[in-house]
Amino acid sequence: MDSGDVSGDVSIAPSVQGSDRFPAPDAAYVHIPFCRRRCFYCDFPISVVGDTRRGENSGAIAQYVTQLCTEIRRTPNLGTPLQTIFFGGGTPSLLAVEQLETVLTVLKQQFGLAANAEISMEMDPGTFDLAHVQGYHACGVNRISLGVQAFQAELLQACGRTHQPDDIPIAVEQVRRAGIDNLSLDLISGLPHQTLEQWTFSLEQAIALTPQHLSVYDLIVEPGTAFARRYKPGDKPLPSDTLTAEMYRLAQQTLSTAGFQHYEISNYAKPGYGCRHNLRYWENRAYYGFGMGAASYMQGQRFSRPRTRREYFEWLEAGMPMDDPVATEGDRLLDRLILGLRLANGLSLTTLEQEFGHDTVAQILTTLKPYEERGWVACQLNQHLRLSDPDGFLFSNTILAALFEQFSDD
Structure with missing residues (x-):
C-alpha cells in the first residue's frame, strides 16, 4: 500500500443509528x-x-x-x-x-x-x-x-x-x-x-x-x-x-x-x-462527505469542510469540530423545494404536506400560481409538483427566487 495505508492508531467512533425522522446516510x-x-x-x-x-x-x-x-x-x-x-x-x-x-x-x-x-x-x-x-x-x-x-x-x-x-x-x-x-x-x-x-x-x-x-x-x-x-x-x-x-x-x-x-x-x-x-x-437524502471542501448532510444538518488543504489538515488536528448553525424548518423546506424541483418528476405534495403541513403547501401553490399560468410549473393529478421541460427548467432561477423570498427565514 501507498502512504494511505489503512493501519494506524486512530480510533473508530462508535456507531450511532439513524432515526425515523433522519434516516442514516447510505x-x-x-x-x-x-x-x-x-x-x-x-x-x-x-x-x-x-x-x-x-x-x-x-x-x-x-x-x-x-x-x-x-x-x-x-x-x-x-x-x-x-x-x-x-x-x-x-x-x-x-x-x-x-x-x-x-x-x-x-x-x-x-x-x-x-x-x-x-x-x-x-x-x-x-x-x-x-x-x-x-x-x-x-x-x-x-x-x-x-x-x-x-x-x-x-x-x-x-x-x-x-x-x-x-x-x-x-x-x-x-x-x-x-x-x-x-x-x-x-x-x-x-x-x-x-x-x-x-x-x-x-x-x-x-x-x-x-x-x-x-x-x-x-x-x-x-x-x-x-x-x-x-x-x-x-x-x-x-x-x-x-x-x-x-x-x-x-x-x-x-x-x-x-x-x-x-x-x-x-x-x-x-x-x-x-x-x-x-x-x-x-431527493434531499442524507449522505456523508469527506475531504477538503466537501459537504455532508447527516441527521438533518449540513456541514462543509474547510476549502484549503492547510485549513482542512488543521481542522482534522482540532478534532473535526462541526459548528455549522442548526437548520430551521424554513431551511429544510427550501432545501426540499430547490433540490426536488430540479427533477423531472418533481416533488410529492402529499409528502410535503406530511412534513410541513397543509397551510405551507397551500402557500407554495399560491406563490407558484403566476408561473403555472405561464406554463412553467405543472401540478399533476397524482399530486406531483414539477417544472415544465424545457421552459420551466430554463426559468427555474426565477421560480426558485420567488420561493426563496416567500419562505426564507432571513
Whole structure:
C-alpha cells in the first residue's frame, strides 16, 4: 500500500443509528482536490499540481490521502451500508490505483458496502491510461464521469482545459476496454465565443460515443474565477441569454430524440442509467462527505469542510469540530423545494404536506400560481409538483427566487 495505508492508531467512533425522522446516510462523496491546472470557470476547492505530477509521484497527494483516511475513520457509522460512493474533484483520475484502493478499503471497513453499490469516479481525458482505469475498475469503480466539456480545441483552450479533442475518444475507448459500461460525459454550453453550430457539433459527437449518461451544464461565471476577471455576465464574447436558452432547448430536443431521458435539469440518461448517487442529493437524502471542501448532510444538518488543504489538515488536528448553525424548518423546506424541483418528476405534495403541513403547501401553490399560468410549473393529478421541460427548467432561477423570498427565514 501507498502512504494511505489503512493501519494506524486512530480510533473508530462508535456507531450511532439513524432515526425515523433522519434516516442514516447510505452514500458517500469523497473529494479529491488535485488538478493539473485550474480551469478558468472553476471555483471548486482544488490544489494545482502541474502537468507532471500524479499520485504515483506527488508527496502532496500521498499526504492528502493519509489525512482523508483519518477523517473517514473518525466519522461515526450511522448504521446503513453504503449504496453509492462518488469520487469528485478536482481530478480523481490523478490518484494512483493503490491510493484509490486504500480509500475504498477504509470506507468499506468503516461503513460497509452494498453488493450492488454504484461507485462513480470523475476523470479527465489525458490524465490516465488503460492500466489506470483497469486498476480503478478492479478496485470496484463501475461508473465513470468523463469531463469532456467541448469538442473544439479553441473552446477547450479558451476555458483552460488541459486535454485536446483527440484525447476524448481515446479516453472513452480505454473506459470501455477496462469493462466499465456505465459512462457519463460532461458538456458545457455558453462558453466564450461558442456558437450554436459548435454546440450542435459537440452534442452530435457526444451521442456518437454512445455514453449511457450526459450532463449538460450552462456556464456560470463565478466570482473569483479567471472568467470573472475577464468577463461580465451578459457581455461579449459570452453568448447572449437568448443564445444560451436556444442551446438549452437544442440539447433537450437533440438528446431526447437520441433516446436520453431528461431526468434532471442538467442531466440526461438512457433508461436505467440515472446517477444513483446524485439522485440522493436531489431527493434531499442524507449522505456523508469527506475531504477538503466537501459537504455532508447527516441527521438533518449540513456541514462543509474547510476549502484549503492547510485549513482542512488543521481542522482534522482540532478534532473535526462541526459548528455549522442548526437548520430551521424554513431551511429544510427550501432545501426540499430547490433540490426536488430540479427533477423531472418533481416533488410529492402529499409528502410535503406530511412534513410541513397543509397551510405551507397551500402557500407554495399560491406563490407558484403566476408561473403555472405561464406554463412553467405543472401540478399533476397524482399530486406531483414539477417544472415544465424545457421552459420551466430554463426559468427555474426565477421560480426558485420567488420561493426563496416567500419562505426564507432571513
